[in-house]
Each structure stands twice: as structure tokens, then as C-alpha cells.
Amino acid sequence: MAKMMLHRDVLKNFGKLPAKVQKKVYELTYKFESDSTQASIHLEPIEAAKDKKVRSARVGLDYRAIVIAPEKGDTYLLMHIDHHDEAYQWCMNKQFEAHMALGTFQVFDVELAEQSVRDAETIEYEAETEAYVLQKLSDKELFQAGVPEALIPAIRAVRNDDDFERLSDYLPPEAGQILFGIAAGMTLDDALNEMLGGLDEIEKPTTPGDFSHLADMTNMDLVLVQGEEHLQEILSEDIEEWRIFLHPYQRKLVEWNTKGPMKIFGAAGTGKTVALMHRAAWLAHQCDGDEKVLITTYTTNLSVTIRGLMEKLAPGVIDKIEVTNLHQLARTICFRAQGQAKIAEQDDLKSVWKQVMTSSVASGLDFTPDFVREEFEQVIDPMGITSEDDYLTMVRSGRPVLKRKQRRQIWKLFVEARRQLEYRRLVTFDGLIHQARLVAEKGEFPGYRYVLVDETQDFGLEALRLIAAISPLKEGLNNPLCVVGDGHQRIYNTVPVPMSRAGIDVRGRSRRLKINYRTSEEIRNWAHGVLQGMSIDDLDGDDVATQGDRSVFHGPKPQLVKCSSDDEMVDAVVTWVRGLTESGDIATHEICLTPPNSKVINALESNGLGTVELKARQADPGQEEGGIRFGTKKRIKGLEFKAVAILDFGDSDNVLERFENYVAATRARQQLLVVAKTTGEKE
Numbered sequence: 230m231a232k233m234m235l236h237r238d239v240l241k242n243f244g245k246l247p248a249k250v251q252k253k254v255y256e257l258t259y260k261f262e263s264d265s266t267q268a269s270i271h272l273e274p275i276e277a278a279k280d281k282k283v284r285s286a287r288v289g290l291d292y293r294a295i296v297i298a299p300e301k302g303d304t305y306l307l308m309h310i311d312h313h314d315e316a317y318q319w320c321m322n323k324q325f326e327a328h329m330a331l332g333t334f335q336v337f338d339v340e341l342a343e344q345s346v347r348d349a350e351t352i353e354y355e356a357e358t359e360a361y362v363l364q365k366l367s368d369k370e371l372f373q374a375g376v377p378e379a380l381i382p383a384i385r386a387v388r389n390d391d392d393f394e395r396l397s398d399y400l401p402p403e404a405g406q407i408l409f410g411i412a413a414g415m416t417l418d419d420a421l422n423e424m425l426g427g428l429d430e431i432e433k434p435t436t437p438g439d440f441s442h443l444a445d446m447t448n449m450d451l452v453l454v455q456g457e458e459h460l461q462e463i464l465s466e467d468i469e470e471w472r473i474f475l476h477p478y479q480r481k482l483v484e485w486n487t488k489g490p491m492k493i494f495g496a497a498g499t500g501k502t503v504a505l506m507h508r509a510a511w512l513a514h515q516c517d518g519d520e521k522v523l524i525t526t527y528t529t530n531l532s533v534t535i536r537g538l539m540e541k542l543a544p545g546v547i548d549k550i551e552v553t554n555l556h557q558l559a560r561t562i563c564f565r566a567q568g569q570a571k572i573a574e575q576d577d578l579k580s581v582w583k584q585v586m587t588s589s590v591a592s593g594l595d596f597t598p599d600f601v602r603e604e605f606e607q608v609i610d611p612m613g614i615t616s617e618d619d620y621l622t623m624v625r626s627g628r629p630v631l632k633r634k635q636r637r638q639i640w641k642l643f644v645e646a647r648r649q650l651e652y653r654r655l656v657t658f659d660g661l662i663h664q665a666r667l668v669a670e671k672g673e674f675p676g677y678r679y680v681l682v683d684e685t686q687d688f689g690l691e692a693l694r695l696i697a698a699i700s701p702l703k704e705g706l707n708n709p710l711c712v713v714g715d716g717h718q719r720i721y722n723t724v725p726v727p728m729s730r731a732g733i734d735v736r737g738r739s740r741r742l743k744i745n746y747r748t749s750e751e752i753r754n755w756a757h758g759v760l761q762g763m764s765i766d767d768l769d770g771d772d773v774a775t776q777g778d779r780s781v782f783h784g785p786k787p788q789l790v791k792c793s794s795d796d797e798m799v800d801a802v803v804t805w806v807r808g809l810t811e812s813g814d815i816a817t818h819e820i821c822l823t824p825p826n827s828k829v830i831n832a833l834e835s836n837g838l839g840t841v842e843l844k845a846r847q848a849d850p851g852q853e854e855g856g857i858r859f860g861t862k863k864r865i866k867g868l869e870f871k872a873v874a875i876l877d878f879g880d881s882d883n884v885l886e887r888f889e890n891y892v893a894a895t896r897a898r899q900q901l902l903v904v905a906k907t908t909g910e911k912e
């Protein structure tokens with residue numbers, strides 16, 4: 230029986246086709262399942278097409294489906310559906326091949342690719358002193374890097390990064406990504422490993438027309454139709470691409486059978502959460518009896534979003550998957566073990582610290598109240614330090630130096646703070662996590678078979694220990710724990726804690742994702758610049774490089790506006806929002822402003838542009854509720870919008886502000902407005 234695979238673009242555009250055409254496409258696809266002889270399907274060769282494998286099928290009076298027939302194997306590929314003339318035009322010069330080294334399916338147009346480099350030759354260049362890095366590869370190496378044979382001459386004509394940039398839009402994406410890795414300094418083998426996670430261990434095609442193994446491969450853009458129900462599902466209107474198509478590297482991480490804990494890291498928008506969700510579904514299918522998968526995050530909003538997405542991604546195993554955020558998790562564990570604890574609110578904490586700093590214990594000590602509280606909240610509490618001796622010997626990365634004598638002095642204040650909290654029967658969030666950790670370590674909480682953690686960069690030491698304690702790390706079971714995070718986005722716990730300190734050893738099982746799906750290359754680059762000069766850690770104490778990072782699409786450059794007054798800023802933002810909404814491509818719910826600014830909000834409202842505040846513990850209502858979104862930078866973490874405006878950008882050295890600006894900028898998919906105030910009034 231023949232197989233049918235559908236291309237990503239068919240799925241994307243299916244909803245725009247007339248209903249009659251959609252029905253015919255269903256019929257065409259069913260026919261492959263039942264009787265795929267060419268006679269019954271009426272596949273017509275297109276004689277004028279460059280690639281002799283191209284066929285057309287009637288799917289309506291004036292509509293044609295372009296199908297690629299295999300020279301070897303029985304897998305047919307439905308690539309494109311359009312009006313007759315447009316469909317023929319689309320396929321006329323393209324080549325459709327299985328790459329014999331990578332095994333992936335590729336579509337390319339040799340003429341357009343060569344033209345892109347020829348255009349560059351008309352621009353005058355200074356003589357290049359040294360051969361461009363890609364020129365140093367032999368034809369065989371270029372082929373091993375995934376370049377189709379027919380495109381090797383186009384690569385040979387590339388003389389510098391600009392040429393390569395121009396050509397890369399015409400290369401099959403995986404070949405472009407591997408060459409990009411090489412251009413960024415990797416060896417060919419490293420680039421294959423780093424960009425694709427190595428090669429699939431399957432038989433490779435024997436000719437470019439051999440499609441016999443395509444269905445077993447991780448394909449970026451093709452999905453195998455597996456029965457009627459599956460077809461209905463993938464062609465339904467609201468299906469998101471990430472649910473069907475994974476990058477080969479993501480797929481490898483999703484199905485990686487590990488003997489110990491693993492780590493996935495990478496900059497914003499590189500598909501970490503997508504990989505985590507698919508992995509959770511993959512693990513849920515392996516649960517026996519009462520076994521459960523736990524997904525936990527730092528922020529409530531992300532856990533709410535993930536829970537909603539998991540219901541769509543894995544409805545059949547959703548009862549095996551629990552999604553919760555760290556604090557809720559700690560609450561549940563403590564509640565089951567010893568009853569409800571009252572969490573100290575900001576006002577409670579203010580009062581506790583006031584009492585501590587005015588008590589006799591504080592007299593004669595030379596610490597500011599802010600410093601004492603920060604030391605407690607960033608070091609003592611999240612690290613679960615309960616004895617003076619531990620405090621005297623501990624590493625306090627990123628905090629101002631304190632001599633041994635000073636540590637002894639300040640410790641007294643922490644003891645007093647804890648005494649005050651206990652007296653008032655209050656517990657801090659970190660205190661709660663500490664208690665939960667102790668409960669879990671004593672075996673008083675049953676734990677989970679598989680644990681997956683997102684936003685790990687914001688987990689303190691105690692939180693990491695808690696995670697280790699509720700996963701089956703000690704039992705030595707396979708796939709016990711998967712931690713996911715990004716050191717560029719540490720906006721809660723600013724003191725990095727290597728996870729090895731909590732006994733989570735991911736050596737040899739740590740991988741970095743590099744392909745950015747969310748943000749245009751222009752925005753990615755700008756956001757990256759915000760953190761320039763800062764060392765970013767890999768969640769395990771080492772510095773992380775961003776070598777080979779790349780977005781899958783381009784867009785307009787971020788717009789930077791300097792304003793000397795609030796009025797100027799309000800005008801700039803309203804004009805920008807109007808421009809976006811009037812363009813017709815961007816709906817109001819796809820625009821987000823951060824941080825909230827009452828003058829801007831009032832001006833938008835009085836211009837007839839409604840606004841919606843993003844609230845804690847609630848998912849964004851999406852297109853069901855129109856209106857420009859606004860929220861703090863913390864609140865919009867984990868979300869994404871077509872357009873984002875940062876309203877308070879400053880060239881600050883403050884680490885937290887820079888991280889928050891990075892997070893805010895990387896929420897934008899296509900448009901980013903950055904407003905900086907030069908002088909003048911403040912809100």
C-alpha cells in the first residue's frame with residue numbers, strides 16, 4: 230500500500246481553500262490508502278517541469294494538487310495546492326530530492342539560488358584576502374553538509390558572509406543551518422552534531438528519487454498521513470505547526486532514552502518548551518499503572534499555558550500528566566504532610582524586616598536594611614541555609630564580598646528574621662520549598678516516575694533539591710528528570726546555582742538548541758546585543774556560547790525611538806500601534822506593551838484602541854478577546870506576540886534590568902519598538 234506525506238505548506242494553507250477543493254484533497258489522500266495505482270488517482274506528469282517526478286492531480290475545476298512521485302519506494306508527497314496556472318508555475322523549476330548523505334527531503338530552485346549570488350557579483354567588493362570559510366570545504370564535504378549536488382556551484386560562488394546570507398534563503402534549511410555552523414567556526418562534524426544532533430541511523434536513499442526511507446526519517450516539513458482520523462486532525466484549522474513538525478534535533482531530544490537526568494538549554498525562542506511538551510507526551514505513553522509525569526515551571530502563567538497546550542497535544546494520556554508551578558507543588562507537598570502553611574505576603578515581610586532592623590540584635594551593625602533583606606532573599610532562603618557554619622563556608626556567586634566577620638554579624642539578623650516569621654506562623658516561598666524538600670527527602674511524598682522542569686534558571690538550590698527528591702534519581706531509573714532552561718532569562722533568582730550542587734549530574738546528557746522559531750533574525754540579534762559583555766551560564770556553572778544561533782526567518786529591524794518627554798513617547802507608541810493595526814496583518818491581541826504605562830494606555834483608549842491587562846494565573850484569552858495587551862516584563866515571560874513595544878528602555882548596567890529587557894524583546898515575533906527616554910519628566 231502506498232503512503233502519502235503532506236508538506237507543511239499544504240497544512241498551513243488548507244483552510245484558505247474552497248470547501249469543494251478541500252473535500253477533493255481528502256478524497257485524493259484516502260485513495261492512496263486504499264488503492265494507489267496511478268490509474269485510479271489520475272496523477273498526470275507535468276512534461277515541462279524541470280523535475281520529472283512532478284505530477285499533478287485534479288482537485289476541482291481549476292485547482293491542481295502537486296504531488297511528487299517516487300522513483301523508488303511507495304511514498305508520495307503532496308506538496309502544494311493552488312489554481313491550475315499558479316500550481317504549475319510553483320513547481321516548474323523546483324527540484325525535489327531525498328538527500329543521499331543526510332536522508333532528508335529537500336526542495337530547491339537552482340536558478341534562483343545561483344541568481345542570488347550572481348546579483349552580489351555586480352556589487353563591488355574589496356579583494357578578499359583569504360578564501361571564505363565555505364570555500365575551504367571540498368565538494369564532497371559540502372555534500373556531506375547537506376548541500377544538494379546541483380547547488381554546490383552556487384556555494385562555490387559565495388565569497389563572504391553577505392553572499393552567504395543572500396544565498397541561505399534558497400538553500401534547504403538543514404543544509405543552511407549546517408553551513409551556518411561552519412561559517413560560525415565549527416568543524417563539519419561538530420556542525421552536523423550541533424545543528425542536527427547527528428545523523429539519523431537509518432538506511433540512506435540510493436538516489437535522489439528514492440523515497441523509501443522518508444517516512445522513517447525526522448523530517449522538518451513532511452508528515453505521514455496515518456489513517457482518516459489523523460488526516461482530519463492535521464488538516465483541522467487550529468492545528469499549530471509545532472504539534473506536528475519538529476526539527477530533527479528537537480525530535481532527538483524528545484525521544485532520547487537517558488540513563489540519568491538530562492538538560493536542554495538554549496536562548497529564547499529555540500523551541501525548548503515545545504521539546505519538553507513532546508517529551509512529556511512521549512514519556513506519558515510509557516507510564517505503567519499509577520505512574521505519573523510531572524511538568525513543573527517557575528511561573529504560574531507558563532504552567533497554565535503548558536497545561537492548555539498539553540491537553541491539545543496529548544489528549545489520550547493527559548490523565549498521566551500533572552502540570553504545576555514550583556510554589557503550588559511545594560504547597561501541595563507540605564499540605565499533604567503537615568497541613569496548610571500561611572505564606573508571608575509583601576506587607577508581612579516588610580513588617581518582619583522592620584522589626585528585625587530595629588531590634589537590639591541589629592544595633593551597632595553596619596548593614597543597610599535593603600542589603601540584609603537581599604542577602605536573605607537571594608542567598609540564605611533559596612539556598613536553604615540553616616546554620617552559621619554553612620553560611621561561613623558557602624559560595625555566594627554574584628553577590629558583594631562579605632568578610633568572615635561580617636558574615637558572623639549579619640547571620641544574627643537572619644536568625645532573628647526566622648524567629649519573627651515563626652512567631653507569626655508565617656513561611657516565605659523559599660521556606661515553603663525548603664520544608665517540601667525535607668518532606669520529599671524523608672519519603673513522605675510519593676514522587677513521580679518522570680519529572681520535567683521548565684524555566685530551571687530561576688530555580689534556587691532548595692528548589693533544585695526538591696526536584697531531585699521527587700524524581701526517581703536515586704532509584705537509578707531511566708529518563709528520571711529533564712531540566713530545561715536559559716541563563717539569558719534569569720529574572721527571578723539572580724544568583725546562578727549549578728544544578729550539580731543539588732546532585733543533578735547531567736554530564737554527557739546536556740544539549741543546546743540553536744534554531745530560533747519565534748523571533749526574526751533581526752530581533753534575535755538586537756536582543757542578544759542587550760546582554761553583550763555579560764557572561765551567561767549554562768545552568769551548570771559554565772559559560773554558554775551562542776555560536777551557531779540563528780532564526781528561521783527575517784523581518785524588519787527593531788525600531789528605536791528616543792523621547793525627551795512623556796508626550797513624545799505617548800505619540801510614538803500610538804502612531805506605531807496605529808500603523809500596525811491599519812496594515813491589516815496584525816490584530817490588536819497580537820500587540821503587547823511592557824511595562825504598563827497609564828499615559829500610553831489612556832491615549833490608546835481615547836484613540837479607540839482597547840487594551841487588555843495580562844493577569845497572573847490566567848492564560849491570555851487570545852483572539853477571543855481583542856485589545857492591545859500590556860503587562861510587566863515578568864508577566865509576559867513565556868508568552869509571545871507579533872509585535873512588542875518596550876516603553877522604558879535604558880542603557881542600564883543593572884543585571885536584572887538587562888535580563889528583563891532581553892526577555893521582553895524576545896517575546897516579539899515580527900516587530901519590536903524600543904522607546905528610550907533621554908531626559909525630562911518621569912511618570
Ligand SMILES: Nc1ncnc2c1ncn2[C@@H]1O[C@H](COP(=O)(O)OP(=O)(O)OP(=O)(O)O)[C@@H](O)[C@H]1O
Binds near residue numbers: 470474502746
Ligand atoms: N518545530 C517547530 N516548528 C514550528 N514552530 C516551532 C517549532 N518549535 C518551536 N516552535 C515555535 O517557536 C516558538 C518558541 O518555542 P518555545 O516556546 O518552545 O521556545 P522556548 O525556547 O521555550 O522559548 P522561551 O525560552 O523564550 O520561552 C513557539 O511559537 C513555538 O510554537
